[in-house]
């Protein structure tokens with residue numbers, strides 16, 4: 001198993017005071033020789049986190065970006081603004097943006113192109129709803145999301161986050177994850193040939209300190225995208241310690 005990557009998605013959490021404490025606790029507990037670690041605070045805390053993380057091995061990610069480099073887009077943040085702050089990764093197409101903001105596959109793809117062009121590593125999220133899984137349509141849905149959301153020359157990270165597992169405390173079972181990982185790899189190779197072999201796939205959805213070790217030992221799981229548990233230093237650090245470092 002190769003070096004895994006643990007990404008913490010803080011979502012809309014973090015005032016200055018608690019962000020400072022959280023970054024400090026995480027960076028203080030991470031070992032340079034451990035797995036790759038990326039934390040994704042809200043835009044408002046990126047600058048502070050960047051200065052706190054200087055000289056540490058923890059990388060910084062954002063939770064979204066616009067597809068344009070600059071311009072008349074009130075309220076948006078461009079990829080160049082992120083790299084300017086020392087951000088290296090960007091989460092794109094999270095289900096909370098797809099569902100809450102009507103973000104479409106095509107928009108996610110355009111953002112992934114723009115992010116990569118600016119030197120960011122996109123972490124593109126896909127995942128089925130509970131209804132889609134129950135009706136057995138989940139593989140079709142995931143195949144379409146890959147086709148629609150990933151550019152042909154994609155070389156970033158794909159995060160499989162079943163919507164029904166996000167924030168519910170009900171992670172997918174190791175069998176469900178294992179089976180889905182096999183499908184995702186086949187689909188990536190079918191759609192993108194050689195390039196599809198290189199894309200790293202993360203699992204996300206109710207990953208915590210108790211289930212991390214078994215999820216991270218599933219073949220093809222290159223790491224985890226962690227929401228709620230990434231706000232708790234002890235839980236997040238124990239997920240990090242459960243990940244493979246080499």
Ligand SMILES: O=C(CO)COP(=O)(O)O
Pocket residue numbers: 009094161165166167168169204205206207225226227228229
């Ligand atoms: O959405 C997620 C990470 O992007 C997962 O959130 P939870 O870990 O809180 O289920």
